[in-house]
Amino acid sequence: MNTLVLTRNDLSVIVQAFGRDALMDEVLAQLRIALREYDPSRTQSLRRQGFVYEKPRLGVLEWMPVMRVSRQVVIKVVAYNPGNPDDVGLPTIVSTISVYDPATGHLVALLDGILLTALRTGAASAVATQxxxxxxxxxxxxxxxxxxxxxxxxxxxxxxxxxxxxxxxxxxxxxxxxxxxxxxxxxxxxxxxxxxxxxxxxxxxxxxxxxxxxxxxxxxxxxxxxxxxxxxxxxxxxxxxxxxxxxxxxxxxxxxxxxxxxxxxxxxxxxxxxxxxxxxxxxxxxxxxxxxxxxxxxxxxGYALEDMVATEIVLKHARALGLGRELAIENILADPRNPYGPLDVQASRPAQDRALP
Amino acid sequence: MNTLVLTRNDLSVIVQAFGRDALMDEVLAQLRIALREYDPSRTQSLRRQGFVYEKPRLGVLEWMPVMRVSRQVVIKVVAYNPGNPDDVGLPTIVSTISVYDPATGHLVALLDGILLTALRTGAASAVATQxxxxxxxxxxxxxxxxxxxxxxxxxxxxxxxxxxxxxxxxxxxxxxxxxxxxxxxxxxxxxxxxxxxxxxxxxxxxxxxxxxxxxxxxxxxxxxxxxxxxxxxxxxxxxxxxxxxxxxxxxxxxxxxxxxxxxxxxxxxxxxxxxxxxxxxxxxxxxxxxxxxxxxxxxxxGYALEDMVATEIVLKHARALGLGRELAIENILADPRNPYGPLDVQASRPAQDRALP
Missing domain, CATH: 3.40.50.720 (NAD(P)-binding Rossmann-like Domain)
Structure with missing residues (x-):
């Protein structure tokens, strides 16, 4: 049960391999299909929620969840901090996207949400404009x-x-x-x-x-x-x-x-x-x-369905190119009912071993 | 801007290095402190929300967000699938935890939520029992x-x-x-x-x-x-x-x-x-x-504040032991206003380059 983690470099390889035009065209085409076939009984999207804060600067950190029933849950976590570019040299929108298998809860993949947000937001405007x-x-x-x-x-x-x-x-x-x-x-x-x-x-x-x-x-x-x-x-x-x-x-x-x-x-x-x-x-x-x-x-x-479309495209290309790292993050052990696993080194303990470290 | 990703093996090193008793005692002690000092103006916790589904089996996938104002946002994503142990050999509760910097939106760390959920749920019962x-x-x-x-x-x-x-x-x-x-x-x-x-x-x-x-x-x-x-x-x-x-x-x-x-x-x-x-x-x-x-x-x-306490402890130990991988996940480039970065290889394009791949 590994999680595929894509780095910024992996993303850059994808953009360079396919070209940004081909990538944008693919997001556009797949977004049109997803919107045309959208069926709320098969795709559940929740209004984003989040924390609004005023310190250190006005900002918001939100989560945008969407589920394709029986297939996957995609959650984008996205912060909007207008002070980022001038104050710390970061984009106004900083974001990561996680993909889960609802049948088990397993985190399937983690990837950037900054470029993907920009791609799908552009694509959505183009679909409407056309x-x-x-x-x-x-x-x-x-x-x-x-x-x-x-x-x-x-x-x-x-x-x-x-x-x-x-x-x-x-x-x-x-x-x-x-x-x-x-x-x-x-x-x-x-x-x-x-x-x-x-x-x-x-x-x-x-x-x-x-x-x-x-x-x-x-x-x-x-x-x-x-x-x-x-x-x-x-x-x-x-x-x-x-x-x-x-x-x-x-x-x-x-x-x-x-x-x-x-x-x-x-x-x-x-x-x-x-x-x-x-x-x-x-x-x-x-x-x-x-x-x-x-x-x-x-x-x-900004709509979670759009994020799911962009995520599926980037993950498909990453897998085809063999990009990303497979990491075993969750504490999934041989016995699902034993969260500690076989820690035989500590099979017994002295009674006085109760002090805090 | 790296993300610290802890693997299951990193977690195992921490448990073995400190011993599960010392780890549980630390979660207990820190949870007591967090509960005693809990101030809703400084720590905002939201009721978990999620997707409930009946296929392939009854299950729920939820997110549990908590923010320490001006310091961090911790979001645990957790699925509850009672069929997991017998059907697929996975724990009933599968979970991962993400830590964000609200000032920028940056994903600071990603780690397991299975062992951490078990630790903090045990600790919470012990606090109440005492x-x-x-x-x-x-x-x-x-x-x-x-x-x-x-x-x-x-x-x-x-x-x-x-x-x-x-x-x-x-x-x-x-x-x-x-x-x-x-x-x-x-x-x-x-x-x-x-x-x-x-x-x-x-x-x-x-x-x-x-x-x-x-x-x-x-x-x-x-x-x-x-x-x-x-x-x-x-x-x-x-x-x-x-x-x-x-x-x-x-x-x-x-x-x-x-x-x-x-x-x-x-x-x-x-x-x-x-x-x-x-x-x-x-x-x-x-x-x-x-x-x-x-x-x-x-x-x-199950309370997001408890997750934050367990997360802080495990991350502290991981950093002290030099565990985990630092990965650059977000597409953060030299110019925060240029999501594509310097893709000079594709600085111009022929007009006919509009076909889908």
Whole structure:
């Protein structure tokens, strides 16, 4: 009963072996299938829960569990600490993913959740964009140029022909480095103030660490009538990126309604004002074609099903390439009813051996 | 940013280096301190949640999170699968424990939860027994002779002088092997029917996998007036071990009230009928001395605080002995805003490179 532990280097081998485009395409394709085939009687997803704290800085550490009945449980533990990049040089989102066998409880695998979160969050936006954006959309706006923005742009580039990217971040260093971080896409990049970005956008991705109470991050003014927004940076109750007036006149599609109503853009709405889920969109794509010429918002809070898809892909490649380490972590011994195992060295003990060490 | 991964062998080295008595004594001592100093503003514990499933067999996979504010988050993931020992030769309880740094989200350590669960569950019963059992108690009853029974008896042997142990299990092979599995304690052991066990007991531990709806596991008939029960095998709503009439006339002390009301013996009671928590018992020990001559029940559902105590001890010893492997699991790269890192090999791509692999 071993646990397959993938290191960061294993992940890097996979990305280099397959190429990030092929990997993103595979996440996109498998995510579409998972959303189309989603059946709550076979896949149970729970709203994430966690600890919110204010010291040493505002942050949240959450767990996102999902079970494919009779097959596996995937739990992503993810922390959101907006101070990470500047304070300690770490990503805003730090995460690991564990896979369990529900039939026994065994930890099957442990791997990174940082790259996988970025991949699947990008892929989810691309799936929504492909269904809801106006055909011929070519100008992409990015508000918030952190790690998630890289894979937003990458994933969009796999499903649309991008002519120009306009981008904004409150942090000048993130603005300065964004073209370099996305140079592999070969796109025309231009920085601009947030409302200029929003007005120019056929497709707009917001992926910010805006503070609770400080949103929205752009104004609902002179936007294109067909604008599609992927609102990615929703992580906390009270944190919003999209103006309420735009939400009110848009088709708003959450990834996971129960969660979006608490921490997504949908928290600004009544449940009755929220549209179909991403899964419904994929299942009944043709029913929503009329919305391509109207404003639409994908309310992306991050969904455990997406993590499971990315995890399955990376583990499949790791196994095919013989990557990772097999470690026997659980104290599973010959006799399942004897937690100490055969510790014959200490088969008897003197009565005075009761002092604390 | 490495993760310390302890293997089963590392754990075995620790147990052999310190001896199981010293290890149990340390868990006991540190648990008492943690319970006495427990302050909900500094230590946040959440009721466990999880997935219940009936295929391939009835089981539950749960997560038990606890946070020491500003210091660490410990999450134990634990599955309870009563079919494990006979069906697949695994313990009923299979578990792993992860430690996170809330300031960053980094996974600090990963280790076994099977032995640690057994150690801390035994220690918790011993803490309760020391406060609530009649002085001079010497006859211990054990109903349910699986893995937890070994550490129940071990922990009790550290806090009381045991003259005789009577034990019962519905599984003859568990009965047959129990004396061998506890031989290191050097106690006088005798198997008996459950009601004989219960009637003889000064201290009775129930640690069964009784099915939902099939409890209690002994009758409230001719019990000693000062009986102290450690009801350990409570894991599921509807699963009970202790007769309601005994609970009604006993001081019932839960480890974690909120959880005990849902899945412990306390689910048979109204919240107003439940007594002080284990933490309150330890804090105000002298207030409960009168109950030593009356029936008392420790309603042990398993408490994340106990896991944190055992985890801290094992990690401390592992570090002192230089055990475990330091693995870089998270995709933490030089630029926290670039999830792909410097993949220069793929700095540009041909436009046709869009096929799935």
């Amino acid at each position: 269904i809801l954006a106006r055909p011929g959309s070519s100008i992409v706006g990015i508000i918030g140029c952190g790690a998630q923005a890289v894979t937003q742009l990458h994933a969009l580039s796999r499903v649309m022909q991008i002519q120009e990217v306009l981008f904004f971040d409150t942090d000048p260093s993130a603005v300065a480095s964004f073209p370099r971080r996305t140079a592999f896409l070969g796109l025309s990049m231009k920085s601009a103030p947030p409302n200029v970005v929003a007005r120019a956008s056929d497709v707009l991705c917001t992926a910010t660490s805006v503070e609770v109470g400080k949103g929205p991050v752009f104004e609902d003014s002179d936007l294109k009538p067909w604008i599609h927004v992927n609102a990615v940076g929703s992580d906390l109750p009270g944190k919003i990126e999209v103006p309420l007036s735009l939400l009110k006149r848009s088709l708003v599609c959450p990834d996971f309604l129960e969660q979006a109503l608490i921490e997504g853009e949908s928290q600004q709405l009544d449940a009755s004002e929220v549209g179909p889920s991403l899964s419904d969109l994929v299942k009944r794509q043709q029913d929503f074609e009329a919305y391509r010429s109207r404003p639409t918002v994908f309310d992306s809070t | 406060i609530l059992a009649r002085p001079g108690s010497s006859i211990v009853g054990i109903i349910g002779c699986g893995a937890q029974a070994v550490t129940q008896l071990h922990a009790l042997s550290r806090v009381m002088q045991i003259q005789e142990v009577l034990f019962f299990d519905t599984d003859p092979s568990a009965v047959a092997s129990f004396p061998r599995r506890t031989a290191f304690l050097g106690l006088s052991m005798k198997s008996a029917p459950p009601n004989v066990v219960a009637r003889a007991s000064d201290v009775l531990c129930t640690a069964t996998s009784v099915e939902v709806g099939k409890g209690p596991v002994f009758e409230d008939s001719d019990l000693k007036p000062w009986i102290h029960v450690n009801a350990v095998g409570s894991d599921l709503p509807g699963k009970i071990e202790v007769p309601l009439s005994l609970l009604k006339r006993s001081l019932v002390c839960p480890d974690f009230l909120e959880q005990a009301l849902i899945e412990g013996e306390s689910q048979q009671l109204d919240a107003s009928e439940v007594g002080p928590s284990l933490s309150d018992l330890v804090k105000r020990q002298q207030d409960f001395e009168a109950y030593r001559s009356r029936p008392t029940v420790f309603d042990s559902t």
